[in-house]
Amino acid sequence: MFETRPDREAEVALVGRSNVGKSTLMRELTGHSFDTGGSPGVTREPNHYDWAPEDFVITDLPGFGFMSGVHEDHREQIKTDIVHYLEEYADNILVAVLVVDGKSVIDIIDRHSGPDEIPYDVEMFHFLRELDVPTVVAVNKMDKVDDTDERLNELCDRLGLLPPWKQWQETIAPITAKRGQIDSLNEAVREHLHEQNRDDLFKFF
Numbered sequence: 001m002f003e004t005r006p007d008r009e010a011e012v013a014l015v016g017r018s019n020v021g022k023s024t025l026m027r028e029l030t031g032h033s034f035d036t037g038g039s040p041g042v043t044r045e046p047n048h049y050d051w052a053p054e055d056f057v058i059t060d061l062p063g064f065g066f067m068s069g070v071h072e073d074h075r076e077q078i079k080t081d082i083v084h085y086l087e088e089y090a091d092n093i094l095v096a097v098l099v100v101d102g103k104s105v106i107d108i109i110d111r112h113s114g115p116d117e118i119p120y121d122v123e124m125f126h127f128l129r130e131l132d133v134p135t136v137v138a139v140n141k142m143d144k145v146d147d148t149d150e151r152l153n154e155l156c157d158r159l160g161l162l163p164p165w166k167q168w169q170e171t172i173a174p175i176t177a178k179r180g181q182i183d184s185l186n187e188a189v190r191e192h193l194h195e196q197n198r199d200d201l202f203k204f205f
């Protein structure tokens with residue numbers, strides 16, 4: 001279990017597979033650069049952007065999935081730790097941001113769909129819903145995607161949301177974190193904060 005979390009009442013948590021751009025997004029959101037080491041899977045412990053005066057923390061959870069040089073057992077352990085973290089702090093997490101790579105997410109989901117296999121992103125999306133944690137899917141790297149609407153409609157379909165994606169703007173937020181294009185995510189997060197009477201946290205998004 002991760003033991004680095006500051007004791008804060010309110011939290012926004014970023015989850016997602018390795019290399020989807022969580023650290024890049026974290027930097028854009030906070031203006032703070034976390035030492036990620038640069039290669040996939042380097043983020044093994046959560047990064048917390050601790051805002052004590054507001055009793056608020058933004059957390060970047062470790063990436064899950066393929067990591068070169070990381071043994072299968074360890075990968076499973078990281079996944080288990082993430083699940084436990086989300087369960088333990090579900091009441092504190094006002095919004096979860098599930099980050100995916102817009103370029104590859106459909107292929108990865110389809111490759112891992114089978115009679116006894118649920119793709120991580122789909123599993124995580126449903127798990128967060130079960131926990132009653134409002135979730136925004138940040139579809140990153142949209143600079144590499146040409147057919148935006150088609151791609152986002154496909155993603156809705158895989159997540160069990162009825163397309164067109166445009167009716168899910170509180171849930172599906174296409175972004176290009178690397179260029180600082182994250183307005184749609186900020187708006188979606190604000191919607192969820194507003195619903196929970198936390199307009200005081202708008203300044204972070």
Ligand SMILES: Nc1nc2c(ncn2[C@@H]2O[C@H](COP(=O)(O)OP(=O)(O)OP(=O)(O)O)[C@@H](O)[C@H]2O)c(=O)[nH]1
Pocket residue numbers: 017018019020021022023024025036038039040041042043062063064140141142143144175176177178179
């Ligand atoms: N084209 C493109 N590349 C991006 C974007 N955002 C991030 N990247 C690149 O994606 C790679 C991974 O980004 P990171 O932010 O390190 O990803 P991460 O999800 O934190 O990775 P882990 O540490 O493995 O969890 C880097 O090469 C980034 O420059 C984007 O919006 N567009």
